Amino acid sequence: xxxxxxxxxxxxxxxxxxxxxxxxxxxxxxxxxxxxxxxxxxxxxxxxxxxxxxxxxxxxxxxxxxxxxxxxxxxxxxxxxxxxxxxxxxxxxxxxxxxxxxxxxxxxxxxxxxxxxxxxxxxxxxxxxxxxxxxxxxxxxxxxxxxxxxxxxxxxxxxxxxxxxxxxxxxxxxxxxxxxxxxxxxxxxxxxxxxxxxxxxxxxxxxxxxxxxxxxxxxxxxxxxxxxxxxxxxxxxxxxxxxxxxxxxxxxxxxxxxxxxxxxxxxxxxxxxxxxxxxxxxxxxxxxxxxxxxxxxxxxxxxxxxxxxxxxxxxxxxxxxxxxxxxxxxxxxxxxxxxxxxxxxxxxxxxxxxxxxxxxxxxxxxxxxxxxxxxxxxxxxxxxxxxxxxxxxxxxxxxxxxxxxxxxxxxxxxxxxxxxxxxxxxxxxxxxxxxxxxxxxxx
Amino acid sequence: xxxxxxxxxxxxxxxxxxxxxxxxxxxxxxxxxxxxxxxxxxxxxxxxxxxxxxxxxxxxxxxxxxxxxxxxxxxxxxxxxxxxxxxxxxxxxxxxxxxxxxxxxxxxxxxxxxxxxxxxxxxxxxxxxxxxxxxxxxxxxxxxxxxxxxxxxxxxxxxxxxxxxxxxxxxxxxxxxxxxxxxxxxxxxxxxxxxxxxxxxxxxxxxxxxxxxxxxxxxxxxxxxxxxxxxxxxxxxxxxxxxxxxxxxxxxxxxxxxxxxxxxxxxxxxxxxxxxxxxxxxxxxxxxxxxxxxxxxxxxxxxxxxxxxxxxxxxxxxxxxxxxxxxxxxxxxxxxxxxxxxxxxxxxxxxxxxxxxxxxxxxxxxxxxxxxxxxxxxxxxxxxxxxxxxxxxxxxxxxxxxxxx
Numbered sequence: 083x084x085x086x087x088x089x090x091x092x093x094x095x096x097x098x099x100x101x102x103x104x105x106x107x108x109x110x111x112x113x114x115x116x117x118x119x120x121x122x123x124x125x126x127x128x129x130x131x132x133x134x135x136x137x138x139x140x141x142x143x144x145x146x147x148x149x150x151x152x153x154x155x156x157x158x159x160x161x162x163x164x165x166x167x168x169x170x171x172x173x174x175x176x177x178x179x180x181x182x183x184x185x186x187x188x189x190x191x192x193x194x195x196x197x198x199x200x201x202x203x204x205x206x207x208x209x210x211x212x213x214x215x216x217x218x219x220x221x222x223x224x225x226x227x228x229x230x231x232x233x234x235x236x237x238x239x240x241x242x243x244x245x246x247x248x249x250x251x252x253x254x255x256x257x258x259x260x261x262x263x264x265x266x267x268x269x270x271x272x273x274x275x276x277x278x279x280x281x282x283x284x285x286x287x288x289x290x291x292x293x294x295x296x297x298x299x300x301x302x303x304x305x306x307x308x309x310x311x312x313x314x315x316x317x318x319x320x321x322x323x324x325x326x327x328x329x330x331x332x333x334x335x336x337x338x339x340x341x342x343x344x345x346x347x348x349x350x351x352x353x354x355x356x357x358x359x360x361x362x363x364x365x366x367x368x369x370x371x372x373x374x375x376x377x378x379x380x381x382x383x384x385x386x387x388x389x390x391x392x393x394x395x396x397x398x399x400x401x402x403x404x405x406x407x408x409x410x411x412x413x414x415x416x417x418x419x420x421x422x423x424x425x426x427x428x429x430x431x432x433x434x435x436x437x438x439x440x441x442x443x444x445x446x447x448x449x450x451x452x453x454x455x456x457x458x459x460x461x462x463x464x465x466x467x468x469x470x471x472x473x474x475x476x477x478x479x480x481x482x483x484x485x486x487x488x489x490x491x492x493x494x495x496x497x498x499x500x501x502x503x504x505x506x507x508x509x510x511x512x513x514x515x516x517x518x519x520x521x522x523x524x525x
Numbered sequence: 526x527x528x529x530x531x532x533x534x535x536x537x538x539x540x541x542x543x544x545x546x547x548x549x550x551x552x553x554x555x556x557x558x559x560x561x562x563x564x565x566x567x568x569x570x571x572x573x574x575x576x577x578x579x580x581x582x583x584x585x586x587x588x589x590x591x592x593x594x595x596x597x598x599x600x601x602x603x604x605x606x607x608x609x610x611x612x613x614x615x616x617x618x619x620x621x622x623x624x625x626x627x628x629x630x631x632x633x634x635x636x637x638x639x640x641x642x643x644x645x646x647x648x649x650x651x652x653x654x655x656x657x658x659x660x661x662x663x664x665x666x667x668x669x670x671x672x673x674x675x676x677x678x679x680x681x682x683x684x685x686x687x688x689x690x691x692x693x694x695x696x697x698x699x700x701x702x703x704x705x706x707x708x709x710x711x712x713x714x715x716x717x718x719x720x721x722x723x724x725x726x727x728x729x730x731x732x733x734x735x736x737x738x739x740x741x742x743x744x745x746x747x748x749x750x751x752x753x754x755x756x757x758x759x760x761x762x763x764x765x766x767x768x769x770x771x772x773x774x775x776x777x778x779x780x781x782x783x784x785x786x787x788x789x790x791x792x793x794x795x796x797x798x799x800x801x802x803x804x805x806x807x808x809x810x811x812x813x814x815x816x817x818x819x820x821x822x823x824x825x826x827x828x829x830x831x832x833x834x835x836x837x838x839x840x841x842x843x844x845x846x847x848x849x850x851x852x853x854x855x856x857x858x859x860x861x862x863x864x865x866x867x868x869x870x871x872x873x874x875x876x877x878x879x880x881x882x883x884x885x886x887x888x889x890x891x892x893x894x895x896x897x898x899x900x901x902x903x904x905x906x907x908x909x910x911x912x913x914x915x916x917x918x919x920x921x922x923x924x925x926x927x928x929x930x
Binding site for chain 2: 103
């Protein structure tokens with residue numbers, strides 16, 4: 083009461099009287115973040131908008147985690163960043179995507195992802211920038227078996243055994259591996275995010291690539307053995323760490339934006355198509371029809387899609403709109419996931435997640451349930467007044483490539499890491515305000 | 526785009542108002558914890574109990590103002606960063622006139638003009654809840670012509686007709702960013718009118734005791750031609766057309782049971798018990814004249830519940846010139862868990878008040894009061910998922926001058 087009286091007296095003089103709230107004291111609990119190392123693929127690297135670029139790198143969950151750690155303790159986190167003014171690059175030498183206007187084959191102009199520049203920034207992949215060891219060892223497109231592959235940065239090893247994104251940051255292109263570069267740092271804390279790249283390679287290729295590595299087997303052969311080897315190497319000096327599981331990637335906008343029955347036909351088109359296809363036992367109706375896809379197993383090499391099958395965002399839309407792809411001509415296999423391919427993806431994911439959860443518990447890692455985050459996004463998630471979802475562009479969580487998180491999505495994921503680390507290691511690391519990270523920029 | 530439905534959350538009440546009853550409607554009453562239905566001593570009885578003014582025996586005109594310093598702080602759960610309001614000082618004012626046609630007349634005519642809401646809550650730039658609210662300004666002026674009649678020396682009855690006119694201005698950011706890095710912004714501004722009444726019964730079985738019963742009706746403020754202005758990236762302008770909206774806000778009914786006790790000429794005690802019909806505030810709906818796939822009509826659940834407030838005050842005449850007052854109020858919040866918003870970070874609260882009166886001469890009375898309250902409440906809003914602790918502190922000094930003739 084006495085304090086209240088003093089307070090009132092103070093208020094009478096000042097006009098402010100703003101109340102204070104005191105947050106519980108932040109601390110790191112049982113972890114030592116002096117040297118944090120991140121092992122992963124696109125997510126850790128911040129690859130997004132279909133390119134490696136500075137906005138994505140600065141806002142990857144690994145970078146966000148490192149900056150939250152550094153609020154509490156000096157944290158080494160050296161990243162292989164590219165220049166902030168760079169348009170970024172992907173393996174097809176394209177720049178990043180931005181939202182812009184695009185005119186389609188019918189002459190209609192609409193808001194659409196377009197390349198920021200005519201060509202990507204070739205200098206990014208042109209030189210090795212290693213100087214003193216990188217802590218963010220997230221390398222876009224890296225399957226789990228490549229983590230411990232010596233010479234993964236050596237162009238002479240050829241496609242599949244060489245990754246240009248690693249080449250630019252390897253301590254020794256010929257002899258080092260991502261894992262050897264990681265252990266050379268002697269990490270005191272690490273995060274591991276592996277397996278999604280393996281599944282995505284198969285899924286984004288329309289099931290054309292070899293199936294993802296089997297779930298069980300020795301290091302180099304099975305997912306669980308390989309992962310255990312990686313985690314054991316990172317934890318060898320008693321480092322703690324966190325590991326994330328693999329979401330249902332088929333919820334990503336890359337697989338859900340184009341409906342399987344997106345072939346909309348008027349009466350004239352129906353007649354034309356029926357004249358061609360009726361002899362093959364395929365018929366069309368006015369309105370929505372499933373697309374026609376290539377299928378070598380069918381007698382005539384084509385069939386209609388069935389519900390549950392997916393058209394990928396990579397499909398050339400102008401070919402569909404104006405040049406008969408999906409109707410007169412089947413959509414090529416690489417743009418489609420069939421039921422059996424979807425089953426391969428799901429069974430790989432279940433096997434991997436089971437391995438991840440076993441290894442997390444064996445090594446006492448913080449388990450980050452990225453799968454439930456994506457599932458919540460798929461149902462629609464509200465974060466501080468921001469409605470986020472897996473919807474392409476407007477869902478607000480995915481970048482313009484439809485398969486990688488944007489900074490808002492990365493910040494949500496970073497908070498999930500922080501919450502799990504706090505719970506597992508008795509820490510109280512502050513979460514971040516997701517809304518303060520850049521989202522998609524509209525013209 | 527349908528996921529970009531704008532959650533429009535508009536609460537009709539100022540940051541510190543416990544429901545309808547802001548209770549800054551008379552300095553003498555404010556000094557006594559805002560109790561006064563059973564102890565009518567001046568023209569502010571037009572608001573507190575129009576039945577009681579029938580027992581006053583002079584013409585009176587008074588004006589008063591209560592500069593209100595109300596500020597809130599928010600701590601989001603899991604973080605260490607505070608967000609604060611930069612709200613300007615509120616200026617609720619009152620003006621009362623009370624007239625009798627001849628001396629000791631049983632009939633009194635009165636007019637009350639008061640501002641039961643009138644403050645602004647403005648959160649600092651780029652705060653974590655920017656997509657829930659950035660600023661809410663509410664103004665409302667009540668005009669209440671009143672008739673009171675002393676039926677017998679023990680019974681007074683009074684009734685006032687209320688006409689209110691007000692305006693609302695609500696702003697928030699939208700999660701859409703333009704090329705310069707600016708967030709899109711929505712501003713909803715509207716004016717509304719409403720009608721209601723205020724009736725009171727004042728029973729004085731002995732000269733030491735008063736029993737009072739008052740009822741203020743619900744008033745529906747209708748916002749008919751509100752203007753919605755959206756500042757969005759140019760590529761989205763057709764999806765967020767600025768234009769007309771309609772909405773309405775219920776100002777709930779209040780029933781009061783009051784007791785006044787005057788053991789002697791120096792001491793007076795007053796107790797008010799209010800029931801506030803907040804359950805009327807069930808849903809907040811906005812109807813846009815032009816809808817698009819991104820701009821749909823919205824309905825937000827508020828689910829307020831009826832609430833109760835108890836107010837207790839004491840007054841002591843130290844000398845012929847000086848009067849001292851002290852009061853305490855306890856009010857239960859109508860906001861259920863899961864529905865706390867940055868518009869009204871409301872919680873069960875205790876109000877502390879003190880006051881002083883000074884009689885300058887036969888004609889002029891000066892009164893001053895001071896209200897202080899502080900609340901703290903943690904919640905996770907179901908609609909916006911904004912999760913954290915709000916702390917609100919209110920400090921409202923007030924001053925009035927009355928002229929008797």
